């Protein structure tokens with residue numbers, strides 16, 4: 461009997477969450493900009509997240525040209541930007557356009573190098589995101605993602621999970637709101653043994669909300685339930 465009651469509660473909470481998501485995404489204007497270093501196959505995440513937003517009733521615009529950020533009249537209508545561009549470069553005008561949009565209330569979300577390693581010479585961009593990739597010691601390794609706050613709507617109901625991929629070592633802003641971390645073992649660099657590093661965070665930039673997840677080196681990772689749940693919930697949270 462207890463089990464059935466729990467199952468009913470669980471089902472209600474899942475239905476409740478998906479209802480909330482559908483309501484909050486309907487007719488929202490989402491801009492997905494992907495590109496940069498092809499080693500990250502940016503089209504995989506770019507197209508997948510675009511399709512997901514479309515399936516929730518949002519209006520989605522996908523482009524590979526960062527100059528769209530210079531179009532202020534358009535950017536004023538965008539509710540969320542997914543920036544997914546590893547390294548590469550951005551013009552001063554485009555970077556300022558993106559920063560002004562986020563500061564004015566447009567949300568910003570993304571993952572891995574697509575948001576946390578874009579435009580390496582652009583420090584204001586890094587300040588906006590809240591962190592910058594610097595190294596992934598050992599390359600493809602096994603590690604655990606620890607969920608810190610299970611009361612947050614982004615991490616609610618999630619448990620710690622294991623991955624085999626790049627463990628991002630980042631320079632990060634101490635004021636970010638960290639939702640998940642990973643701990644370095646020191647196997648690949650004894651100096652960082654025991655270092656606890658943010659994996660998932662949220663923050664603000666002016667009036668805009670910013671969400672980041674460090675997971676996303678390869679397309680298969682987005683088929684892992686926890687990984688996809690984090691990025692879609694985080695992106696939803698960041699919407700204007």
Ligand SMILES: [Zn+2]
Nearest residue numbers: 500573626677
């Ligand atoms: Zn990578």
